[in-house]
Amino acid sequence: MFDDYKGMIQLQQLFKDEYGYSCNDDLRELSNQSFIELEGNGADAMFWINYRGKKYLFKPIKDFECNVWGELLGEKFASILGIPCAKYRAANYMGTLGVLSESILEDDETLILGSEIFQKFLNSQKRDAKETIKDIINNYEFQTTYKIPSEFLTLSLHDQQRYLFNHLNNLNQVKLILKQYKNMDPQAFFDITKHLFDILVFDIFTLQGDRHPNNWGIKEKNQIKRPAEVFDNCTSLGLGYIDISKRLVLFREEYFNAKMLREPERIYHFIHQIEPSFTLSEDNIVEVATRKKDYAAKVLDDLLQKSNPDEQDRINELYTTFNSEIIDKFDDILKEVEDTNDLKMRDEVYFYISNILQMHSLELGDIISKYRRSKLL
Template sequence: MTETYKVVDIQEDMDNPEDLGTKEKFWYRYNNQKWLFKKSRPLTGEHWSEKVAEQLCQQLGIPHAKYELARYQGDIGITSLSIIEDRGKWRMTLGNQLLMMEDSSYPGEKKGRFVRVKEHTVYKVLGILDSAKTHNQPPVWPGLPDSLDAAGVFVGYLLLDAHISNQDRHHENWAILLNGETGEQFLCPSYDHASSLGCTEPDKKRLARLTTKDKGYNVEAYVSKATCALYKSKSDAKPLKTIEAFRLASRQRPKAARYWLEQLKILDKDRIRNILAKVPDEVTTLAAMQFAEKMILENRRGLLCALN
């Protein structure tokens, strides 16, 4: 029998509500460490999608925040250890803040405006990471080759987004960490992947897409429409598809893209199924897992076409 992911029962009191994002969340302390609990919206799988994304990151070698399924006062969600262990030493600077430093006209302070920011382009993000002379991540993420700089690692984040149809890589969902003692800057591990894997779809629609013979409605068509929060140019009317963002970054960083595609090639169907099989039945449905598997495998197929 497959061992499932644990579901943490949070007994601690909240420190303070988190003011970023839209879902209910709060910080609390456990074992003298700072943790964040995020409640899933009703009738969604934002908890299991975050956990599955974390496990895929682990298999791919992508630096990532660590998550556990959790409950607080009966509400299901996810909990994660703070990326910043020593807040006296480290400071996080979000993508919108970095972009505003680079360009005073960048619309990064408009409250609630995350996704439809046309100035949030792939070229600008990679350029920011280059100009900041950013390292990988503190401490150096195990297994990452020295040849990958921050922009090269971010290409891996975009591969992940395409792999899981994550549509939430907005300008507050990537960041750098500044070491206040040395002045060194590091790319922050990838975080906040809950808007992925069709986790908000009802089972009725999942089953319909899984069984239909209509090529315009099946899972392949569904994932082909996944868009991200990045643009090719600020003159574009629509954001890039997730796979388009990865391909665009690949042209800028071909060696990094090749590295991440080789990592994806190793992540085969059996490993993917094992990750999904560990999601407890109490926090998901069979249809949700079947739909997620089909999405992941279809996205993997589309990405690996670049290797042929």
């Protein structure tokens, strides 16, 4: 992606070189240019650039120096694990730093987000034209089939629907829903659910806590469906917190306390604050009101227990690669990403990410070995 542009992509320069357009930080003027389309969806994504027959999305990143690594390293990790992922490059638009990502869509292809899948599923549950969404949610059969907890019924409809999407945002429920999705053929169902399984494992490994139903989807062209690449990994690797700089400082203090006092749980306390939002099942919801879910290692434990032998092999295979090709070679990977984007990871960010990943991988390894041993016995 943008192979002829070295380092961070300077959009101001690119607009001038490619389209003869001089930026003046007037987004209204920019949005009227023929090569620009604004992205309405998402708080951060800003605009698409039509560049040499392809589309690229510019997304500013808050606390860029910390949070950009989630996207850049996330892509690299996915590539090493063999999981298709959107491509990212660091970019600068008029002093606003962010990432540029290549559209994952081919011509005439549409990305159907998880939220649209959930909404269409809800719509399809209507037994007659007059039935409302509230009727569906209040339907006993619906509640039983989709294991809707009784706490939902005390909430306003708006909150019920929000919580419902969060409740359904897991592999098992999504499988149930996709089975009923319009024109879903068995091969597409297999490919999509296999990919969602990989995303679940990827999120557990990379500590991605923001795989809400607008951050995954399926692609459709002429009614043919296929999995959409992983995208939006900005909040992986323990990043994306509102006050990330403060978190880095706190982590460093706790890390040294843990070493001195020989209390590794102090570090795990940090890691366990990160919960995948796309989980295996609704069993991973800890608390309905706060939408709190199990932490990553716990979801892996649950996943290993409930997976079939093929899925267990896949987890093993991914973990082996994760440990030997990512954790052990983290510095080499980082160097490559730094060189491509002409960036340098700050020391405190390096300390945070490398230690969190290492400790997390150790815990995942323990769970997997424990499971392997119990299977052998």
